[in-house]
Amino acid sequence: MISMTISDNYVYPSTEVSKIDNLAIKQEGIPGFVLMRRAADFSYQSAIECYPNTNSFIVFCGLGNNAGDGYLFASRALDEGKKAQVVYLSTPENLKGDAYLAYQEYEKLGGQIFPWSKDRELCADLCVDAIFGVGLNRSVDGVFLQAIQTINQSPIPVISLDIPSGLNPDTGEKMEDCISAQMTTTFVGYKKGLFLNSGPDCSGKISYSDLDIPECCFDSAKPSLRIVDKELSKNLLKKRPKTSHKGSFGHILIVGGNHGMGGAVRIASEAALRSGAGLVSVVTRAANIPIVTKLRPEIMCHSVDEDPNKINDFIAKASVVAIGPGLGLDDWAMTLFEQVFQSNLPMVVDADALNILSLKPRKRKNWILTPHPGEAARLIGITNPRVQSDRIGSLQKLADSFSGTIVLKGNNTLIGSSNEMPYLITVGNPGMASAGMGDLLTGIIAGLLGQFKDIDQGLVSAVAAYIHGSSGDLAAEQGERGLIATDLFRHLQQCLNP
DSSP: OOOOOGGGGGGEEEEHHHHHHHHHHHSSSOOHHHHHHHHHHHHHHHHHHSSSTOOEEEEESSSSHHHHHHHHHHHHHHHOOEEEEEEEEGGGGOOHHHHHHHHHHHHTTTTTTEEEOOOOOSSSEEEESSSSOOOOOSSHHHHHHHHHHHEEESSSOEESSSSSSTTTTOOOHHHOOOOOOOOOOOOOOOOOETTTTHHHHHHHHHOOOOOTTOGGGGGGOOOOOEEEHHHHHHHHHOOOOTTTOOOGGEEEEEOOOOOHHHHHHHHHHHHHHHTTTSSSEEEOOOOGGGHHHHHHSSEEEOOOSSGGHHHHHHHHHHEEEOOOOOOOSSSSHHHHHOOOOOSSOOOOOTTHHHHHHSOOOOOOOEEEEEOOOHHHHHHHHHHHHHHHHTTTHHHHHHHHHOEEEEEEOTTOEEETTTTSSOOOOOOOOGGGSSHHHHHHHHHHHHHHHHHHHOOOOHHHHHHHHHHHHHHHHHHGOOOTTTGGGGGHHHHHHHHHHO
16 A cells, blocks of 8 residues: 655645755755655656666756756666666756766766757657756756757657656746656655646656655645545545435535526436435426436426526525526526525536626625636636636636635646635546536535535535546546546446545
8 A cells, every 4th residue: 555645635836845855855864865866766666667668768867956866767777777878968067966976876887978969869768858857947948948849759758857847847837848748757745837737738647756755844835735635535425324314415406407408407417416415406497307307317307487586496495506507698597596696505606607607796605616717717807828827826816706615627627715725636537528527517516515514615526526537537448539428427426435
């Protein structure tokens, strides 16, 4: 069993990672060269596990300690009987401290070393990027840019040490250009940039090691994000009491499904039921009732076509309301939204309900808003690219503007509220970029909210998003392309009972 440490659960700014590293050296007396060796050994082992048939490496080394990691990686490869060559982008004699010692070790082993040339042919089973670490604070140019572009154009798989060279460690932006790695081995603490903007596409699979740094070095560090994992999910999803009955687990009311959009409430309502809700009702257009009840007779379905105000009869029986899937933007939809908003019930607000909210912004403490980037942009009056370029800032602006809990969907979904550290969802896959996935998440959140009404809504939403992504990953085991929302239903039960 892999032992989890505090740092496995958090993502840090690069300055905090540097502080932890310095504490390990100065407070705990761990030599910097020892930490460098651990980083190189961990990276080598990760590389071999991912690419077991690798017999030769080409290692690109730049300046600073990241180059030291690269030289020690190459030394380890030689020790293991593999072929290794180093291409340097800065004269090794310019290296200082531990990085220079690492170069000397590689040189003593008789390792091959060459200066960078744009004409150099890349011949190896695996390319190792040790050009820049987290200290890069300017745009990449000159020979460094040439090397990065050459590596990216090569068919050889790439592993980056600590962070892909050229990627901003805090924003995830490309600093002119950066390495596109198939794997990144990162050390001491997860860096924000690995999960934001271009980070996920450029980092590939992320493997992490705390380098056996004592946990006391992390105590004073200030993380930016908390990673949601199976353990956090298990802490919420405990075994049910034997004396439970359906009234113990909430009555969820799903509101939506305007003309031609009955599938949205069908997905959301079944997701709520399969997430463990005791009772689920739907308020929708009359034409959608057969769609829902024929496929899922366990769900109670009602029409309010004639008088949308009749929804109050159903609100009175519910414990949670989820509104938005297939709701539309006509008068019928507007009336339903206003009636739901006037209730005091916990709410999950998605899809067209978010678009209605953007027309008349207001605040509420006990609701959960689940925008995708486009909806988020409309809610806070900016463009979609600006939301994506500053997802943490956009999340905070949404929370400040609307209160409650915000689930900012997308790759590495973020969940948070004002002045709280956001949760980060690292599960899920591109196959989930298909119709109905948002409706499914709405139903899961509502279903869990009905069961855990006394638990912090941020935590409930985070676990719901984790269940959603984990189910998507199980459903994608046969391939991501062609995955549809209802494929996830068969995996929800497994993920909800960890």
